[in-house]
Amino acid sequence: MPEATGGTSSSERVADILLLFSDGPRTIGVTRAARELGLSKAVVHRILQSLTGRGLVAYDAASREYGLGPAAASLGSRALRDSDLRAVALPHLVDLRDRLHETATVSAKVPGGRLFLDQVVGAHEITMSVEVGRRLPLHAGAVGKCILAFSTPDEIDLALSRDLRAVTQATVVDPDRLRAELARIRADGHAASVGEREAGAASVAAPVLGRADVAVGAVSVCGPRFRLTDERIAAVVPDVVAAATLVTDALAGRATPGGPRRPAGPDSATGRSPLDRDGQSLTF
Amino acid sequence: MPEATGGTSSSERVADILLLFSDGPRTIGVTRAARELGLSKAVVHRILQSLTGRGLVAYDAASREYGLGPAAASLGSRALRDSDLRAVALPHLVDLRDRLHETATVSAKVPGGRLFLDQVVGAHEITMSVEVGRRLPLHAGAVGKCILAFSTPDEIDLALSRDLRAVTQATVVDPDRLRAELARIRADGHAASVGEREAGAASVAAPVLGRADVAVGAVSVCGPRFRLTDERIAAVVPDVVAAATLVTDALAGRATPGGPRRPAGPDSATGRSPLDRDGQSLTF
């Protein structure tokens, strides 16, 4: 696997243990965590002790297991509050909602997944509300596929080599079909999904791009399938794409001009463009 | 300092770096972080590399510094969602708000501070809204003092030996005066504050207790000073204390009896009571 240079394996172990709580159950025991990460129980136990001491995890005496602690909550709300992507996107989400009357969302890419950063819920009585902050897979739903489509080949390969479990009955789990879809999404500049992640729902997503035109997140509009018909999905695409483009430009510091997306390339007199550093995300 | 047994210093370093972002500025450079934690730049850099690889922190190319990443946001919303303390307290907060028409809050204690887990805002037009998730000092405000008053002597000493900067003009920064207040709070079972943390505001807080009657958090009612006069503060105290007691009991799994608070002591046939483990919080 492409090891990030310079890191220490012990730090990564700590991060991995923390991230175990992002997806898994509320509380996790030492043995289970050790099994899941391929570490010894002693190691996991020591790390959990340290994290408990800092309040990042808490020990649940009843179940004799560990769960996230209050410091993690603090960290997270700070991260959410500080997010450039969220702050920049929010007015555009409001605009989208006002124009389309459906729920508009921003998502961020995280290693091995994605999550909703925020939403502006629709104006209808029956509306759609997503779960902000939960880590979701990349292969299901318009947002996930959209982010994946605008990722590096390495990331795509990695994501498609995973389990690819079906979230709903409509989830595409065949790698070849997914690759074909990703190619089309990349060509179109947007993605659509009908009930792939949430049954009875549909959504349209367009990527927010960072350096090297790799997605750092996505903007989407979603709602119940009975309102988001195929025709309506096609109708909202331009608005979603436009919003995502505006967010992309604003994130990059460009003063949101009406002009076309600039092609990837060196942007000044420097011989090396600043975007071939190494695929790290910069602003989120 | 009272070192938590069993932990590894490298894990604690990772946690410390993460927590640096809880209070400090949005982005922090390697040099500054290293200075602040007393570590070498190389160590900080390596850890940040690892955390970046896992999405917990993100590199900001513009400022050449690091900030929290999307995975941290995911972690935090999960922690908030899973919080027993928050879930258990919420209905009582609604009840408090309905009865008193002022904003009701729950807070959790984190090592070296506290944070609001949630709030139910008041019914008036001019109301008070606290910042959920931000880490706040223990020496300022009713909630902070209340949590501190019901902490172990070690924790109190540690908290009072810090800087004790004045958050507002009314913040008490004299350790001796604070100790006297803490003693009174412990005797009364509740704390009050007028503009100590937020100018123009007042609040009343009562502790939510865990094992060994050490506070894991607090319930509070807060509002603008012009409505929360001294008389009204005195009037709401019983409601706040009652709510906190109910939350304490519910958290401990006891089926919320109307009975008196049970005194600290061994609770079964075991020779050693389970509460002298070592002051770890259990449920948050």
Added chain:
DNA sequence: CCTCCTCGTTCCGCCAAGAGGAACATCTGT
């Protein structure tokens, strides 16, 4: 435009922090 200062990043050899296996203590379900 050049210089200096500072910051982030990288390199390398020495060494103590921590990995790991196994024993111990506890609790649960049958």
Added chain:
DNA sequence: ACAGATGTTCCTCTTGGCGGAACGAGGAGG
């Protein structure tokens, strides 16, 4: 009461990673 599993602790050996210093890239100021 027993058996299995889980969290916790112990102890020794070794390898991961600490730290000081060198490097390269910016940015501020002259």
